[in-house]
Amino acid sequence: MSTTEVTSASAEFARRQQSPVQRLQHQLHGKPWMSPLFLLLVSFLVFFILTPTFLTANSMGILLQQTAVVAALAVGQTLVILTAGIDLSVGAIMVLSMMVMATLARDDGMPGILALLIGVALATGAGMLNGLLVTRINLPPFIVTLGTLSIFTAIALLYSGGSSIQADRMPDTLNFLGEGFGIGQFRLTWGIVVVILLYAVIGFVLSQTAWGRYVYAVGDDAESARLSGVPSMRILLGVYTVAGLIYGIAAWILIGRAGAATPNAAPDANLASITAVVIGGTSLFGGRGRLIGTLIGALIVQTFAFGLSQMGVDQQWRVLATGVLVIVAVAIDQWIRKVKA
Numbered sequence: 001m002s003t004t005e006v007t008s009a010s011a012e013f014a015r016r017q018q019s020p021v022q023r024l025q026h027q028l029h030g031k032p033w034m035s036p037l038f039l040l041l042v043s044f045l046v047f048f049i050l051t052p053t054f055l056t057a058n059s060m061g062i063l064l065q066q067t068a069v070v071a072a073l074a075v076g077q078t079l080v081i082l083t084a085g086i087d088l089s090v091g092a093i094m095v096l097s098m099m100v101m102a103t104l105a106r107d108d109g110m111p112g113i114l115a116l117l118i119g120v121a122l123a124t125g126a127g128m129l130n131g132l133l134v135t136r137i138n139l140p141p142f143i144v145t146l147g148t149l150s151i152f153t154a155i156a157l158l159y160s161g162g163s164s165i166q167a168d169r170m171p172d173t174l175n176f177l178g179e180g181f182g183i184g185q186f187r188l189t190w191g192i193v194v195v196i197l198l199y200a201v202i203g204f205v206l207s208q209t210a211w212g213r214y215v216y217a218v219g220d221d222a223e224s225a226r227l228s229g230v231p232s233m234r235i236l237l238g239v240y241t242v243a244g245l246i247y248g249i250a251a252w253i254l255i256g257r258a259g260a261a262t263p264n265a266a267p268d269a270n271l272a273s274i275t276a277v278v279i280g281g282t283s284l285f286g287g288r289g290r291l292i293g294t295l296i297g298a299l300i301v302q303t304f305a306f307g308l309s310q311m312g313v314d315q316q317w318r319v320l321a322t323g324v325l326v327i328v329a330v331a332i333d334q335w336i337r338k339v340k341a
Contacts, residue, residue, distance in 0.1 A: 033293035035332055036280050040300050047307035054307060057186035063299075063306050068191045069094075069257055071298035072250035073269055074276040075202055076127075076243030078294045081277050082206075083219045083239050084286025085141035089130060091269030092152035093244060097123035098251035099156045101174055102165040102261035112173025120248030126152060127244015131237040149270070156263050164262035170255070178256025191253040198246065203291040215239060219286025268319075275326050276301050284330065300325070 027034065047054040073090050080087040101119030104110040110118075126148070133144040167175050180189035206212035214235045217225040226232045255261055280297025282289025304325065308318045 033281050033290055033296060035336075036293055036296040036300060039279070040296050040303065043300060043303045043307065047303065047310070051307065051310045054310060057184055059306075059310070061182070061185070061187040063302060064192050065187075065189055065257060066306060067298050067302040068189070068195050069250055069254050069266065070269070070272045070276055070301060071195050071295060072198060072246060072253055073273040074280075074294045074298050075198055075291065076246035076250075077273040077277050078280075078282055078289060078291060079202070079215065079239045079243050079246075080141065081219075081274075081282050081284060082215050082286055082289055083236055084222070085134065085236075085239075086145065086274065086284070087130065087240075087243060088142065088145040088270055089126070089148040089152055090247060090273050091266050092149045092156070093123050093126045093247040094251045094254065094269060095263055095265055096126065096152045096156040096159075097248045098255055098261045098265065099160040099165075099263055101251065102170055102255065103160055105171050105174060106165050106169050112171030115171075116173055116252060119251060120245065123248030123251060124241060124245040127247065128237070128241040130244070131240030134240065135233040135236050153263075160261075160263050162263055164260050167255075167259040170261070174252065174255050175259070176256060177253050178259060189256065191256050194249065194253060198249065199291055199295055202242075202246075206291065211235070211238070216287055219288075221287070271322065272298075272301055275322055278330060279325055 044055070053059060073094065077087055077090055097119040100122055101115045104115040104118060105112055130141075130144055130148055133139050133148075134141050167178075177191035177194060178189055180187055180192070182188070206215065214225070214230050217228070217230050218232050218235050222232050254265060258265060276297035277289070277294050278284060278297070279300050280289070280293030280295070282293060301322065304321055305318055308321060
C-alpha cells in the first residue's frame, strides 16, 4: 500500500470515528455559510406560520428593498473584518456621502451625476483616511473608526445644517436606484440590481485574484503574511479604501430607497452591518468567511426585522432579538473554529 493510500485510509478511519455532531462541525468549518442558510430557512418557515402574508410576492419585494442598503454596507464591513479589523464608521460615512450628494445638487445646482461622483469620492477618501490611521499610525481599527464615527457624523450635521432634503428637490440621477420594475406584485429596484452586481464583483475578486488571497492571509496572520512577502500595509489600506467606496454606493442606494436625504438616516447601520457579517459566518478574528454568507446574514437581519414588524412587535423587542442573534452567531463561530484544534 502506498503512502497516499495509507494517509487516505487513516483519514477515512478518523472520519468514521467522529460523532454526527463532530461531522457537522467539520462540514460547517469547510462551508461556514451553511449554518446561516439553515437559520434563514427556519426564519422564513416560522414567520410564514405566524403571519401567512409574510411569503407573498409583495412582502418579498419589500423585504429585498429593505435589505439592499444593509447588504451593500455589509460588503465593505466583510472586507474589513476579514483582515481582523472592524469598522464602526460605516453609517457615518454613508450619511456624510449622502448629504453631500443631495446638498450639492439642491443648493449648488450641480448636475446629479457630478454630485454623485463627488459624494462617492468623498466616501472613498473617508475610508482611505481610516486605512491610513490604521496602517501609518498603527492605531487599532476599533479606536480609529470609533473616532471617525463621531467626526464624520458631526461633519454631516454641520454641512447639512441638520435638515433633510426630499426626493422632489433632487435630480433624477440621485433617485434612480429607488426606481425599478415589477413582475406582478413582486417589485425589484435598480438598487437591488446594483447590490447583486456588487456581491458578484467583490466575490470574484476575493476568490479569484491575488489581492483577495492576500486579504485572507493578512486576516489569518498579518505577521506571517508579511514575512511571506505579502504587502500587508498596502492590502489593509486598499481594503479600507474599497470599503469607503462601497459605503458611497450604499449612500446612493439609500437616497433611492428612502426618497430623501436626512442626517439621521440609518441610525442602526453599524450594528446591522456587523450583525449581517457575523451571522453570515465571517470570523471576527479574520481570515475566514465568504460574501455569500454575508448576503444570507443580511437577509436574516432584515427577515427578523420585517417579520417581527408584521407581527406588530415593538421596536425594543426587535433590537433584543438582534442582540440574541449576534451572541448565538459568535458562539457558533467559536464552536466551529475549535475543529482546527
